[in-house]
Amino acid sequence: MSKESALIAALRALAPHPAARGLADDCAVLDFGTETLILTHDMMVEGVHWLAGQDMADVAWKLVATNLSDLASKGADPVGVLLGFTLGNDDTRFLAGLEQALNTFSVPLLGGDTVSANGPRSLGLTALGRATCRPVPDRRGARRGDGLWLTGPVGAAMLGFEALRDNTGADSLAFRRPVPRLVEGRALAPHVTAMMDVSDGLLIDAARMADASGLTLAIESASVPFPANLPSTRRDEAMRWGDDYELLFTLPSDATPPIPAHRIGHAVEPKGSSVTIDGAVPHGTLGYTHD
Amino acid sequence: MSKESALIAALRALAPHPAARGLADDCAVLDFGTETLILTHDMMVEGVHWLAGQDMADVAWKLVATNLSDLASKGADPVGVLLGFTLGNDDTRFLAGLEQALNTFSVPLLGGDTVSANGPRSLGLTALGRATCRPVPDRRGARRGDGLWLTGPVGAAMLGFEALRDNTGADSLAFRRPVPRLVEGRALAPHVTAMMDVSDGLLIDAARMADASGLTLAIESASVPFPANLPSTRRDEAMRWGDDYELLFTLPSDATPPIPAHRIGHAVEPKGSSVTIDGAVPHGTLGYTHD
Numbered sequence: 001m002s003k004e005s006a007l008i009a010a011l012r013a014l015a016p017h018p019a020a021r022g023l024a025d026d027c028a029v030l031d032f033g034t035e036t037l038i039l040t041h042d043m044m045v046e047g048v049h050w051l052a053g054q055d056m057a058d059v060a061w062k063l064v065a066t067n068l069s070d071l072a073s074k075g076a077d078p079v080g081v082l083l084g085f086t087l088g089n090d091d092t093r094f095l096a097g098l099e100q101a102l103n104t105f106s107v108p109l110l111g112g113d114t115v116s117a118n119g120p121r122s123l124g125l126t127a128l129g130r131a132t133c134r135p136v137p138d139r140r141g142a143r144r145g146d147g148l149w150l151t152g153p154v155g156a157a158m159l160g161f162e163a164l165r166d167n168t169g170a171d172s173l174a175f176r177r178p179v180p181r182l183v184e185g186r187a188l189a190p191h192v193t194a195m196m197d198v199s200d201g202l203l204i205d206a207a208r209m210a211d212a213s214g215l216t217l218a219i220e221s222a223s224v225p226f227p228a229n230l231p232s233t234r235r236d237e238a239m240r241w242g243d244d245y246e247l248l249f250t251l252p253s254d255a256t257p258p259i260p261a262h263r264i265g266h267a268v269e270p271k272g273s274s275v276t277i278d279g280a281v282p283h284g285t286l287g288y289t290h291d
Numbered sequence: 292m293s294k295e296s297a298l299i300a301a302l303r304a305l306a307p308h309p310a311a312r313g314l315a316d317d318c319a320v321l322d323f324g325t326e327t328l329i330l331t332h333d334m335m336v337e338g339v340h341w342l343a344g345q346d347m348a349d350v351a352w353k354l355v356a357t358n359l360s361d362l363a364s365k366g367a368d369p370v371g372v373l374l375g376f377t378l379g380n381d382d383t384r385f386l387a388g389l390e391q392a393l394n395t396f397s398v399p400l401l402g403g404d405t406v407s408a409n410g411p412r413s414l415g416l417t418a419l420g421r422a423t424c425r426p427v428p429d430r431r432g433a434r435r436g437d438g439l440w441l442t443g444p445v446g447a448a449m450l451g452f453e454a455l456r457d458n459t460g461a462d463s464l465a466f467r468r469p470v471p472r473l474v475e476g477r478a479l480a481p482h483v484t485a486m487m488d489v490s491d492g493l494l495i496d497a498a499r500m501a502d503a504s505g506l507t508l509a510i511e512s513a514s515v516p517f518p519a520n521l522p523s524t525r526r527d528e529a530m531r532w533g534d535d536y537e538l539l540f541t542l543p544s545d546a547t548p549p550i551p552a553h554r555i556g557h558a559v560e561p562k563g564s565s566v567t568i569d570g571a572v573p574h575g576t577l578g579y580t581h582d
Contacts, residue, residue, distance in 0.1 A: 028401035030370065032421070033326030039401060041373040041417055045408040079321070082332040084375060084415035110319035110330060117336040119410015124375035126332055126417040130323070 036131035040070040046120040057097030058176040064101035067127035068180035075189020076129030083112035084124035133189040142194040142213035146250035155238025195249040201287020207274035219265040327422035331361035337411040348388030349467040355392035358418035359471035366480020367420030374403035375415035424480040433485040433504035437541035446529025486540040492578020498565035510556040
């Protein structure tokens with residue numbers, strides 16, 4: 001177990017509150033008066049979560065979008081965000097991107113803190129949402145026989161990252177400016193048996209859903225949506241790359257979702273592997289892990 | 292205007308939401324269903340907010356305590372915290388202190404995120420509370436004639452910091468393990484006209500309350516409580532040092548607080564200086580500023 005895994009495990013042990021369904025990988029769900037509050041906190045570090053020299057407007061957008069994606073996976077309406085910001089030399093670009101993202105998603109900045117520090121900058125964002133549907137969906141509810149669905153293609157962020165890194169001039173928006181599936185999440189929440197966002201890679205996130213639900217998710221690769229410009233030789237890779245922020249969800253086998261989505265497989269009894277692809281156990285690393 | 296002031300001003304301009312009463316110096320107050328939510332986010336950076344080599348158990352305690360102090364100044368009951376954590380070599384000490392603080396103040400860890408990064412570590416904590424009294428007190432409500440009160444001495448953290456820094460063996464607990472005035476804040480909230488915690492120094496925080504309320508706060512130095520071991524020559528300094536986390540509040544002139552506190556002055560019409568000490572304008576820097 002890596003240092004980070006050990007710490008997260010220790011933090012989880014410190015967090016027996018039923019609201020803390022997960023640390024670093026899920027939202028807190030908290031009944032508060034007559035409402036249900038959804039809370040998430042994600043960090044981004046220079047050189048780890050963004051390329052050194054990347055436009056800070058894109059970094060700000062992504063910080064907001066990734067946190068809102070967590071809310072989307074709960075079917076929550078965003079209520080506001082709190083920002084933890086390390087000052088740098090291009091703060092005006094950060095502010096410009098922050099304002100764009102907050103305006104685009106109609107989310108107010110409620111507060112936060114700024115600090116000065118040397119070394120790689122780190123940013124934190126807490127996003128607060130209001131549940132629109134109870135029980136609030138999570139990754140634990142998939143049942144045998146359920147269909148497995150995905151709201152959109154995986155692999156676009158990978159291509160965008162490569163375009164940006166290699167300065168090819170190709171479109172990198174999918175990597176720089178992900179769009180949280182807030183509308184889709186809200187529409188899906190009353191219908192799904194389980195739901196989460198795909199942030200670390202389709203296979204690893206599907207495996208997490210499978211493990212949390214105590215079953216195996218059988219994925220049919222021919223049904224998985226990919227971007228049109230993805231070479232067919234890279235489909236396996238695209239299923240292991242993250243940052244696409246599509247929603248992965250399960251529905252009863254005879255149900256269809258209220259919004260456009262792709263049925264990519266179904267849930268079966270536990271088979272020794274959390275996920276299978278076309279009936280086989282996937283080889284190698286399933287995606288980005290925090291280890 | 293410093294870079295940080297400029298950024299905070301820009302962030303404030305981005306945050307027209309009425310819940311965002313301040314950034315970096317106040318909590319967000321948000322009606323949520325039948326309840327009122329109080330939110331705050333503070334960061335700590337290695338080498339800035341704690342001494343390199345300091346016991347991380349103390350740092351964890353302080354991170355929790357300073358955020359809960361913000362809730363205390365609103366008379367709020369803590370509901371939980373979310374942690375943004377940069378991994379280091381002494382995480383077990385951090386965890387030990389975190390657990391102690393959360394247990395002491397009966398606050399659950401709801402979630403968070405951990406990252407790896409090089410350079411000075413930064414930590415963020417979001418604290419969430421429930422208002423116990425509405426309207427929720429803030430720093431804007433002081434009225435002319437009000438008495439100005441303080442829950443406890445200022446200067447203890449300064450002495451504690453020096454003991455720690457100089458390794459004198461003297462007691463440094465006040466600096467390392469501040470206690471948020473949660474019980475006092477809750478008892479005071481229904482009675483005060485204005486309230487805030489003293490985090491950056493008595494004089495500067497009083498000046499902020501005075502400015503927000505549009506008046507002058509006249510402090511009588513002979514009434515300000517100091518620790519017994521503070522040399523009398525250092526009282527002026529102690530009023531400009533922060534980290535004591537006592538509550539500063541105003542009450543109608545004929546009112547007395549429901550908990551032990553010290554009446555240190557009163558509010559008068561604006562006199563050209565936000566604060567006066569024994570009738571005179573204080574010289575020099577009033578306390579720690581984020582500039």
